[in-house]
Amino acid sequence: MASSNYTLKVNRDLLDPNFESYRLSLDPIPTYDVVLDAAVEEVTLKDCQYTLEHVRAFAMYNYLHLDPWYDDSVLFVDCKGRVLSLTVTLDTVLGKPREVFRLGTEVERREDRVCPSLSLTSATWAALSDGAGRLYLLRTSKRGDSTHGKWEPLFTEDLGEPFIVLHSVAHLQAGAHTLEVLLLRVVKDPQETAGSGYSVTLEWITVANAPGQGLEKNYEVKKRRLLRGKSVPHYAAVTPEGDGLMVASEKPFAFTHLDGQPLKQPQPAAGEPPVDLDKLDPVYFWQQTSDDITANVRLPEGVTKDAIRFRLTADTISVGVRGSASLLEGQLYASVDPEACTWILRENKSLEVSLQKRTEGPVWPELVMGDRRGEHVMSDEQAALVRERLTHLTSEDTHANPDLDKPACNSQELEDCDGYPEDTSSLVHFDGESLETTQVVNLGSHQYLFTVTADPTLMPCLCLRHDVDALLWQPRPDRPADMWEHVATFNALGYVQASKRDKKFSTCAPDFSYASLCECLRRAFIYRQPSPADGVLFNRKQGRRVGQVAKQQVAGLASDKVVLGFRATDERLFALTSANLFVLKVNNK
Template sequence: MSIFTSVIKPNRNLLNPKFEGYRLNIFDDEKHLLRVPLPEPGINIPKVPVNANLSYNEMHSLVHYNHLFAGFTADIGNALYFDSELQIILVEYDLIKDSIIMHPLIKLPKSTTISGSVSSSCYPSLRALSATLLLASNGLGNIYLLKISRNVESQVVTAEIIKNINFYGYSEVGDDAAIKKTVITPCVLLDGKIIDEGESAQIYFIVYNVLVSKYSSSSSLSTSSQKTSKKLFDVTLLQMSLDASSSGAEVKHVLRGPDIPLYCALDMKGEGYIIGCTGEYSVLSLNNANISTSEKEQEILEEKQCDENIKKEEETKDESSPPYLWTQTDSDVSINFQLPPGTPKTAVHCSFSKTHLSLTIKLPGNSSESSSSEPSSTSKSPSIPCYAFTNLHDEIDPSASLWTIESKIGLLTLYLEKQNRGTRWMHVFKHDDGVLETLDPNEIAEFRERLEKFTSSSTDGQPFASTLHHPIGHEIEESIDYEGRYVKFFWIEKQGNITAKFAGGSHEFLCPQFECFGRKDIESSINRFPSVCLKYDVDGLVYEFQHSSGFPPITVTHVSTFDAFGFVQASKREKRHLFHDPLNRFIMVLERTHRAFIYWHIEDQTKRDFGKQTIVDIIGESKDEDVLGVQMVADSVILVLLTKTIVVIKLS
């Protein structure tokens, strides 16, 4: 089957090169802000542990996870969240009375059967299918179909479980069994819809789960076979009947890829769905015992090469101390290693090729064997880096790359000049070693200050190796951001055929639109597929999707522009959530701590030299709360979920 391939292109008539900036618009907190305490026990989102073995994609998903879910709005706007006891709470906002009512619906059971080969770091998720039906996952592999009931006299709202299915994982790369019917796999709901298929209604829903593929690889630098692992992500389309007599769910197909989808939306007729991601997905074959993988994935598995010395270091080193700190710009990558104070320049042996790095340290008085990456026997000495012809994440210009060492403090810095400027490295080496990028330049400066402090005085007794911390040990929310995610969009038929691909080119993913279910006044004016805002140069461009039965199956059209938004959002280092209005009137940046920034779109071309910016202080006097989620529940009415409070922002 032929695949339609195209590149997303902006409409030049919708760009505004004369735009000069945003002017502040005063927001009246007393009139347009409502704060209501959450009922007990509230919400307690556990912190990510320092030694969590999570990939960049998993960490990004956890940090920016939206814990407030869109409800199916009728006369009263509503949204839903899970409290600390896995109880679903329905939040209703009455626009006329300007009041909030919260209804505890049901407490979901917790599963204890979790695969040891998959990540269990899945938050509970929920999709509103209709005004009375919810699809919910407890994050542990159990999916429930819930029916909402309302007592008209007492106005008590409850929910009951009418169906319960278990989600099972799929084989690891190299295993024989395609589906492990004995292992329940943690998963997250991406989308779900009720589809009318004649005699009976069906529920189509999409989940993703993390797969840890384990395999052996023979290194050319070592005679022994090494056991390594790689994080992959499965996206599964399932079908479940609404008929009470039927049980279970049918797997329609499974996609496997290198990252978590940035965007996923089912067609209202159930013909397929659109998925947005940074990498390529392959469709798995479930007709035989073995799951097929793409040639590209096999190539990655076969090319895996690790030095035996590095492997030993990973098995014995302190989990809280990564081997290096690194940061990047559009043109280069900087890597900082901690060496023993006084290490001379002659001890460093470093060379670059277009695709590889070689680095060994031979300290004076040590034999060649002692220059391996085995950590020192004393905790007060840093481990010595050793990378023997190691694959880099992307190509570099070796002639423009260099290294420097500050012997006094033992700071070794590598400067790698990117061959492909403007691309963003997800990690330093081709095979992710789990070291996250240090996005805050202050952290590098603090690292240098600690080195200078500890080398100038040895009286404090603090272990030298403890001065280099994993970014997760700090506020990880400030270390994971939105920039650099060049996106592609695919149309996937329900049979599992990929029939259309739209490359983003120089577009980077910023955010989707707020979802509004059941609001006739809003849905009549918007596309059924949620639109997306993509960064193009300095602007934020809104693109809509249209599906047709012809060829191509979908089109991607530039419909609106938020002037300079791509530039201004990059300065918000603590941003947690980004969404834009379904009618493209405004776009919101929600910080982790206490502020929301709203940037307004100006329709009148003659008045687009300046835009309007609104700043909302969400938390107010209370400074010990974090932002956990956000949803639009009515026209220009936004609900923000905090640790202890629900906040209503009325923008009209």
């Protein structure tokens, strides 16, 4: 199955070009806390867990888990191995967290143990890791009240290397109750001789009972799929029907094993050496001007004009030789005028294709979307023009000619919030059957901010920075043509969060009424959506009336201990330290 490049489509109706700033509000935020009878154990990294990926995966882990199926219900695991649940109905009478499950005493205190992790699979199921390599699938019945009993383990298995549970879903497949669980590991990799010696793996496990036997029968592993990459994913989740997987990461992931067996890679024909894709010569070369494209496609020796297969539409191109695979095929970066395009055979060695751009001016970064087999050749005239346009931005001397109207850029003057990640970040959808990518989004400068579950029946949303704003995207795997929907915007939050040097956690309310940032110690910042202004306000600079105001609030936590977990509901914020669980009343509904 061929993958296609996809561009995130911003809903302009959800943007506010006139947004000015957040106004600090001194309105108090009622804060309540529960003193824990046993500490939340923070699993610190060991000497053998020294890489940046260990830090990203485990040192910054959110120990507090929000139950998206029940309002204002949170869970966490303490140092005694107890899974504790707290549901808030009245803030002034919080009560104590209630034990719903306890990890076995046989939990191995291995040197590379990681933090216990929990995923609320459905309204009646949960997936739990003990941090030492054992997975529990628990039937919880209905949660969210104090009368509910203990959770019942219906599946438990030691899966080897320690892991954390990233995501899980439950669905019916061919009449069988099926659970999909996604696990994350950072493991030693002997092939990583030039790097840290570790790689990141995602294991996608399918557990199910026999069709028609109900929920009381034994569950067993039906399928195991392994992906490997070189960076901890920002976002990874299974589709609700268990037929696909989405991963957002700085470095690409690829499936390597199925049910413990390595996936077969395409083999060269008999007598041909293995193909090294990184050392292949370009299949075609192409140049461009402001109004046309010229591409030269290499042809096998001795090809005649009659053997050429050429097809062109306004948006697609296909070039090949009869009896062979296509040499150049796919969607063009932009539209062309088919009537004004021509091709000619050059000395039976190459095919020269001339394309007329339908829109003059814009520079194409690539000829065919996602095709990396070509090489863009820049003319001397184009290179000179680029150098001329960039002269005021580049210099061998830092801040050369500062008296000019447009002095050279000095990188030392840039703030941290002006930085962007590398252009290799991507958001990928994998097909669950073929294990191939179907759609790829190049995130580029769209820095990942956080993940939140707005609707538990759908996939978690991911929040990305677009310029200074933070845009929330809801995956829609059932709509291949529009797989990621822009559902909310937090004005200027992308710029704000980058300026918070001590920020540890970011989140937002499921109804998108506010976003919040939490520092490592004591403080949480709340950024509300614009609301009608109280009274009459005017912008002094522009002399116009201000109809809406976006408020910023700061809440302090009465604790000197590190914040280990942070979650938001429509009405409340929850912050977890090793000794306290704080509840902040943000909205009244």
